[in-house]
Amino acid sequence: MKFGGTSVADAERLKGAARRIVAQKEAGNRVVAVLSARGDTTDELLAMAEEVSPAPDPRELDMLLSTGERISCALCAMAINDLGHRAISFTGSQAGIVTDTSHTKARILDVRAERIAAALDEGAIVLVAGFQGVSTSRDVTTLGRGGSDTTAVALAAAVGADVCEIYTDVAGVFTADPRIVPDARKLAVVSFEEMLEMAASGAKVLQLRSVEYARNHGVRIHCRSSFDGGPGTFVVGAEETMEQPLITAVTHSTEEARITLLGVPDSPGIAGRIFGALAEANCNVDMIIQNEPLSDGRQADLSFTVPREDARGAQAALAPLVGELGIGSVATDESMGKVSIVGAGMRSHPGVAAKVFQTLGAEGINIEMISTSPIKISCVISGEHVPRAVTALHAAFELGTGAIAAEQPFGDAAA
Numbered sequence: 001m002k003f004g005g006t007s008v009a010d011a012e013r014l015k016g017a018a019r020r021i022v023a024q025k026e027a028g029n030r031v032v033a034v035l036s037a038r039g040d041t042t043d044e045l046l047a048m049a050e051e052v053s054p055a056p057d058p059r060e061l062d063m064l065l066s067t068g069e070r071i072s073c074a075l076c077a078m079a080i081n082d083l084g085h086r087a088i089s090f091t092g093s094q095a096g097i098v099t100d101t102s103h104t105k106a107r108i109l110d111v112r113a114e115r116i117a118a119a120l121d122e123g124a125i126v127l128v129a130g131f132q133g134v135s136t137s138r139d140v141t142t143l144g145r146g147g148s149d150t151t152a153v154a155l156a157a158a159v160g161a162d163v164c165e166i167y168t169d170v171a172g173v174f175t176a177d178p179r180i181v182p183d184a185r186k187l188a189v190v191s192f193e194e195m196l197e198m199a200a201s202g203a204k205v206l207q208l209r210s211v212e213y214a215r216n217h218g219v220r221i222h223c224r225s226s227f228d229g230g231p232g233t234f235v236v237g238a239e240e241t242m243e244q245p246l247i248t249a250v251t252h253s254t255e256e257a258r259i260t261l262l263g264v265p266d267s268p269g270i271a272g273r274i275f276g277a278l279a280e281a282n283c284n285v286d287m288i289i290q291n292e293p294l295s296d297g298r299q300a301d302l303s304f305t306v307p308r309e310d311a312r313g314a315q316a317a318l319a320p321l322v323g324e325l326g327i328g329s330v331a332t333d334e335s336m337g338k339v340s341i342v343g344a345g346m347r348s349h350p351g352v353a354a355k356v357f358q359t360l361g362a363e364g365i366n367i368e369m370i371s372t373s374p375i376k377i378s379c380v381i382s383g384e385h386v387p388r389a390v391t392a393l394h395a396a397f398e399l400g401t402g403a404i405a406a407e408q409p410f411g412d413a414a415a
């Protein structure tokens, strides 16, 4: 069971999470629960760091950020103990989560769950601080924003859990962010491949790595509300999805930065140097566009996008190359957004891209970059247009509650 930040934001909600955990235990289950930092704690810790340092040392940042989750776990253990059950809280390190050394976005390498297993054997409820681990060089690391989801999935895999329940502040995975599109529809099931594309293109309800990890290790994810007992959304293998609608969801991000290199010498090996430096700096490059150099010229223009949080690192990584490779100039626009449509059914249907472009065109929204996969079409647009673009695409592809018959409970429908 994993509880997100809103689900443990204040004392009442934290006690609510404690009661849910205890209810599972009383139903005869062995329970490991992963908690996120309360409310906006992680943002507040980041702001604190920036107050004392414009570019905080990543190792120290992880020491700081990892505290938010520890607070939640210790408090929840206290609440559970008062309900007459025994709970023990662990940091990521105590829980045996071993990561690589890339501070602030570490990857889980191994989960040594012996201590969790021993506590479960003794009948305790185990609480684990999400979003963190210990690196192979024995430093505290964090797993990137939203990383408690990945902690939960990794632990579920390590202890062989029947299900990984992700309790959050919405009823499940929707056809679009319900905060932007009020008539977005909750999905009963979504396939791993679609959920991967959705998470990668901004649907932050599940962290991308948690979905990758679940698919690779065969973990069953059940995403549901921490505020009511609704049926939520199951993330399942393609063989379990009953139908493949043309379009499953519209996703968005308002946290994109575009970096443009003007006057890049057109010779072999240059792109390898540029993107090699970005990879070395751990920058997640998303879309890339290179304009063909004019036949008589020898220079190209190269644009790519990165998450806004990587923009500073990308600029620093490129700075030494500008002089060395003879690049004309580097410009960064941090106000970009991205809107995407995801659907396994588009694979076999022509005309989806045209409809996306026409819809955005009719809204007067300029498309700056485009990328596609077999089941996704993404457009980079100005960040301010994102809510309007999401709403228009959601309507154009008839994804709303009005457009489709009411959902059947997943279990019944499968039977």
Ligand code: ADP
Pocket: 003, 004, 005, 006, 007, 036, 146, 167, 168, 169, 170, 172, 173, 174, 175, 176, 177, 178, 179, 202, 203, 204, 205, 206, 249
């Ligand atoms: P938690 O703190 O529980 O981890 P997050 O804020 O990380 O929660 O993720 C839940 C949020 O994801 C929701 O409040 C919602 O605004 C947002 N979201 C974006 N896209 C979707 C989507 N397609 N379905 C559900 N929620 C979405």
Ligand code: ASP
Pocket: 004, 005, 036, 037, 042, 043, 068, 130, 131, 144, 145, 146, 147, 148, 149
């Ligand atoms: N507290 C971390 C964050 O805000 C991790 C998480 O909530 O999953 O990103």
Ligand code: MG
Pocket: 004, 146, 149, 204, 205, 206, 207
């Ligand atoms: Mg989250």
